[in-house]
């Protein structure tokens with residue numbers, strides 16, 4: 213998610229310049245994440261291939277789609293028909309003073325109006341339903357695809373990009389499906405119908421009116437360009453503003469500690485000023501173009517009065533028109549010219565939909581770097597023996613992070629992985645969980661090469677406790693149950709009892725029902741760890757991978773968690789990226805890593821006696837740790 217420091221600061225400068233600052237601001241030296249730099253193109257050319265692919269999503273809803281097409285076609289001819297009816301009524305029964313005829317024509321007109329409204333209702337409704345159905349399918353398909361992507365994808369892909377695929381890109385496709393296609397068809401038919409009627413009744417007047425079409429098109433396009441440019445500016449200043457608010461609030465301690473309140477407030481004021489300026493710019497553009505565009509109706513009226521009225525008197529024979537035709541012409545001309553504007557807008561929207569669709573399908577088509585081999589078999593019930601045989605691994609080509617890693621762990625043993633930061637401990641844990649595949653060598657569980665087993669069957673026999681103790685939104689109970697969704701409340705309580713920590717959860721405001729939010733702010737670090745322990749305990753896996761939290765917890769809670777951890781590890785093969793000395797002391801094997809290699813191995817005592825790397829680490833640790 214982070215922009216490069218250089219580009220980020222550059223853009224902070226740009227934003228200040230936009231705000232009209234003259235003097236240098238020390239705040240500029242600070243680098244800020246700038247969401248504007250993360251912009252992706254918001255238009256793409258129309259592509260028949262993409263349109264076809266989008267329409268494959270309407271196939272499961274073919275009945276709805278076909279009814280919608282029917283309503284669309286029907287609706288397209290209705291408005292020109294109404295205009296024609298008005299002309300026919302004036303020229304016919306009104307001119308002939310036929311009272312009975314007037315009633316009859318008016319009744320038909322009214323019936324047509326009702327039918328038009330009825331069709332309009334269904335066209336709108338079906339379009340919305342179809343759009344929502346397509347979006348539902350697209351989002352579900354994309355979510356499913358994402359959930360199956362390997363870890364390397366998530367390492368590479370910015371979080372914000374995933375969110376935009378799911379939200380704005382799919383939403384833009386939805387607008388394309390539910391609006392652009394059908395509205396353009398309605399407008400197209402309406403335009404064609406009006407043109408045919410006008411040409412039929414007075415092709416000369418129609419030909420003169422046609423001259424206005426390119427003018428309206430150009431004015432409308434200029435309006436669109438100007439307004440979308442202005443709106444983009446508004447959006448950019450808004451993004452800068454909101455990210456600055458977010459950063460200022462989360463970094464408030466630093467701001468106050470370094471007495472930067474005034475400087476930050478000044479910077480913020482400039483951003484607000486820039487937002488206001490861009491807002492006014494957008495409003496100004498709208499205020500200029502909208503009256504211009506709306507003026508066209510009045511222009512028709514004037515032109516029609518002149519050509520149809522004066523012209524008919526002056527150039528009799530050349531431009532003869534009945535009053536009814538003149539009125540009909542006025543309505544038809546509006547029905548003919550309005551679509552130019554609407555189709556222009558829909559065309560722009562279509563380009564946005566194309567950009568969304570292009571990105572959506574690019575992600576859908578993305579082949580995972582690897583997936584389970586087609587011949588991969590489910591792993592049978594395991595005992596928990598783990599072997600690494602001469603394993604090498606690299607995240608990026610040519611940069612080995614693990615080399616020649618070999619070890620064997622018997623079922624039920626605990627292995628502590630220790631080493632300086634970046635030495636490769638988490639990578640070993642990741643390989644064991646088949647989040648990545650070794651570049652060389654093999655990882656075996658009970659003699660089965662992980663290459664030959666399905667990830668799902670492996671994960672269902674493995675548990676994991678992450679360092680950040682991640683909790684999902686829901687209650688404490690929901691989070692514990694994640695390890696075994698079918699578990700009853702008493703089984704959850706039994707798990708907590710086994711870990712001897714029921715009281716720690718009951719101390720929460722609503723006990724097991726306590727809601728935990730996004731950042732689990734309502735739970736202390738110790739409570740969060742405990743929930744994760746209980747979750748893993750309930751799953752009862754044969755192999756457990758545990759990344760111990762590094763943050764300090766008060767001594768009493770730490771002791772409780774330590775005992776809970778011992779219970780959790782008991783009887784399972786456990787890999788612990790260890791930060792607690794007690795975990796390392798109790799481990800059957802300690803693997804000491806240095807720059808991606810195992811530099812020492814043994815148990816705590818034998819390694820201390822060897823007086824090598826581990827002994828040095830241990831001394832460092834004793835010097836630093838408050839928890840011996």
Ligand SMILES: Nc1ncnc2c1ncn2[C@@H]1O[C@H](COP(=O)(O)OP(=O)(O)OP(=O)(O)O)[C@@H](O)[C@H]1O
Pocket residue numbers: 367607608613631632633634635636637638639640
């Ligand atoms: N997703 C990744 N992409 C590229 N390189 C990575 C990635 N994750 C880790 N590395 C690199 O791999 C090496 C080993 O990292 P790893 O996270 O396994 O170390 P660690 O010993 O677990 O460190 P720590 O104790 O800080 O968690 C490091 O050099 C790290 O920079």
